[in-house]
Amino acid sequence: MTAAMPAAPVADVVIAGAGPAGRALARACAALDLRVLLVDPRPHRPWTHTYGAWAHELPDDLPADVAAARGRGVAIGERTHELDDTYVVLDTSALQVHLTDPTVAVRRGRVVAAVPAAPGRNPAVMLDDGTSPSGRVVVDATGARQALARRGAARGLEGVRPRAEQTAFGVVVPREVAARVSGDRLLFMDWRADHGHEGWPTFLYAVPLDAERVLLEETSLARRPGLPMPELRARLRARLLAAGLTEAEIPDDPADVEKVRFPVDSPRHRSPAGVVAVGAADSLVHPASGFSLATSLRMAPRLATVLADALRGGADPVAAAKAARRVVRSPAAATVHALRRRGLETLLAMPPADVPAFFDRFFALPDVHRRAYLDAREDVTASLAAMTSLFGGLTPRLRLHLIRGTVLGARSVRTEQ
Secondary structure (H helix, E strand, O other), X not given: OXXXXXOOOOEEEEEEOOOHHHHHHHHHHHHOOOOEEEEEOOOOOOOOOOOEEEHHHOOOOOOHHHEEEEEEEEEEOOOEEEEEEEEEEEOHHHHHHHHOXXXXXEEEOOEEEEEOOEOOEOOEEEEOOOOOOEEEEEEEOOHHHOOOOOOXXXXXXXXXXXXXXXXXXXXXXXXXXXXXXXXXXXXXXXXXXXXXXXXXXXXXEEEEOOOOEEEEXXXXXXXXXXXXXXXXXXXXXXXXXXXXXOHHHOOOOHHHEEEEEEEOOOOOOOOOOOEEEOHHHOOOOOOOXXXXXXXXXXXXXXXXXHHXXXXXXXXOHHXXXXXXXXXXXXXXXXXXXXXXXXXXXXXXXXXXXXXXXXXXXXXXXXXXXXXXXXXXXXXXXXXXXXXXXXXXXXXHHXXXXXXXXXXXHHHXXXXXX
């Protein structure tokens, strides 16, 4: 099929994907008077996932009503750790309203590829109906699908081995019911195997959604391939029954069930000329935690400013996209991301029985090191210091696994670059 040629640009910035990363950037660009076109197959569909972040990671201008609940987190491995940081669970509907700017033009359509910039031609997005709306810069915010990456180049190790995925199965229950499982605490991670299942370890994530409801979620932090949903569901059910809940108290209505599955080791986005990737489409998903929302929210205004300065300064699409890519993937950010990928491989190579002890050591780190590993995406020195501190506190057995994982991680990252 012959590709439709892009028409005259309808926007300064065309963003493919209307999830949190795409909406946040669209809003930030519109605030700087850039013409924005947001393209998505279902641009107005309600968001359903539960989003959480540490309070210090969130942008200062986030409205108070976007925070549905907050509290000091608790992590349990072989010991209980009362964390100093405040964990915030976001009101997903309020977040969507906050990030939706009515001045942003929206077009319904499924993006299938990018039309790269060329001399005298702006980049564009090709839709499944054959049309190609163009802009001076195109942004891929399509998540792990990486719809606008160069074909065949974003495969990485795909086809050789499956992606590492975070998977989870959760149910929403009344607070008084959840308290019998969580002790009315915000459980960031509870690695106790109260579900009675052997094999790859999972943890309970128990967070309030508001004053009345709590999400109880059995979570596999990372596994290649991801732990299947039926196994997670069976573990959660067994865990809740062991805590004293009855069958009638465990919801099976889809409205009270959450399923999560996403890769944590997506390959580097191979961007065509004039295209930049954000959010889960590039390297903003933390390989060891799966978090990306707070980073995308904080980065959006900075990225929009760089785009506005480049476009108003007369930069061509290729130069403007390159300037934006330096924000998303600076040399320091790329180095830290590679270090985190090695941390992921360490976890994946670890004997299952050793995982709770490993996280005991991680949550016993000084706050400065724990925060650096989770949040300092462009601070190489702080990230190395955190990893060194973690290594120093491990048993000889865990140190050996850490070294093996580091070697595996280095090979994986080199292969995907």
